[in-house]
Amino acid sequence: MIKKYSVVDGRLAEALEQPALISIYVDPDETEKKYLIEEKKINEHTIQSSLDPHELGRIEFTPDHATLILKTPKSYVSEDDFLFKVKSFGLFIFSDHLILLLADDFPIFESEYFKNTSNIQDALLKLINQSIGHFESHLKVINMVNDELEHEINTSVTNQQLLNMFKLEKSLVFYLNAISSNSHVIDKIKVNAAKFNFTPAHLELLDDLAIENVQCYKMAEIYSQVISGLMDARASLISNNLNFMMKNLNALVIAVAVPSFFAGVGGMSEFMVIFGAKNTTLSYALFVLSMIFIGAGTFYIIKKTEKFWQDI
Numbered sequence: 456m457i458k459k460y461s462v463v464d465g466r467l468a469e470a471l472e473q474p475a476l477i478s479i480y481v482d483p484d485e486t487e488k489k490y491l492i493e494e495k496k497i498n499e500h501t502i503q504s505s506l507d508p509h510e511l512g513r514i515e516f517t518p519d520h521a522t523l524i525l526k527t528p529k530s531y532v533s534e535d536d537f538l539f540k541v542k543s544f545g546l547f548i549f550s551d552h553l554i555l556l557l558a559d560d561f562p563i564f565e566s567e568y569f570k571n572t573s574n575i576q577d578a579l580l581k582l583i584n585q586s587i588g589h590f591e592s593h594l595k596v597i598n599m600v601n602d603e604l605e606h607e608i609n610t611s612v613t614n615q616q617l618l619n620m621f622k623l624e625k626s627l628v629f630y631l632n633a634i635s636s637n638s639h640v641i642d643k644i645k646v647n648a649a650k651f652n653f654t655p656a657h658l659e660l661l662d663d664l665a666i667e668n669v670q671c672y673k674m675a676e677i678y679s680q681v682i683s684g685l686m687d688a689r690a691s692l693i694s695n696n697l698n699f700m701m702k703n704l705n706a707l708v709i710a711v712a713v714p715s716f717f718a719g720v721g722g723m724s725e726f727m728v729i730f731g732a733k734n735t736t737l738s739y740a741l742f743v744l745s746m747i748f749i750g751a752g753t754f755y756i757i758k759k760t761e762k763f764w765q766d767i
């Protein structure tokens with residue numbers, strides 16, 4: 456699928472009749488790939504790399520165009536099951552045209568990042584800015600999910616929350632690699648700024664993007680260290696919760712066993728002798744109340760004894 460955009464009143468809009476400044480190829484088919492290879496002289500391996508989520512960001516120069524591969528977060532769906540992924544997209548910068556290769560379709564130019572866009576250089580820097588902003592927003596979501604899982608772990612005795620924490624930690628490793636990869640691309644753009652015909656305003660924005668990307672990396676690194684450092688503590692917490700439940704279950708089993716012993720020794724016959732064989736309603740009631748009282752008393756004594764030994 457191909458989408459084309461041009462500049463209209465300082466914003467990017469889909470090109471209908473006027474010449475396009477930017478062309479977007481979403482998961483290009485064989486015909487579109489053939490056009491890019493034969494007409495635009497784009498390397499076939501580079502096309503595949505632009506669509507490969509495991510490809511690292513890089514920048515290359517040919518006589519006709521410059522090639523950038525950047526990383527951005529993949530939109531989270533419920534099937535991902537707490538695993539936040541990244542994806543790649545390619546930018547092919549010609550003198551009068553910009554080609555984007557995307558693995559899937561999303562409204563890339565409809566955000567507020569692309570206000571006041573008038574040329575290819577503006578679009579390039581705003582795409583980098585948008586990628587950094589997406590990483591920052593996803594990191595905030597990961598932090599919120601981490602807080603929710605931490606709250607659930609406090610009362611959980613299963614491993615599901617802990618497994619979800621491992622997935623978050625794995626996601627942050629992906630993010631760290633992707634953000635670091637983008638940082639190398641930004642640094643290489645700064646070194647080769649003359650090849651992109653940047654104005655002083657563009658260079659100033661590029662410096663700001665480099666700083667913001669480093670801050671984004673530091674944020675991801677801190678989150679990764681925090682989650683990694685607390686994994687052992689949270690595993691111990693789940694184990695403690697399980698031990699606490701087992702102690703209560705054992706006390707309950709003993710509390711049920713003691714009345715069963717007295718019921719087996721004496722039984723209903725003793726109550727019926729005392730109150731008479733005809734007064735079965737009162738005998739049954741007193742028998743049940745006695746067993747409940749003995750069971751509750753046994754449970755109370757066990758818990759008090761347990762607390763006594765803990766305090767010593």
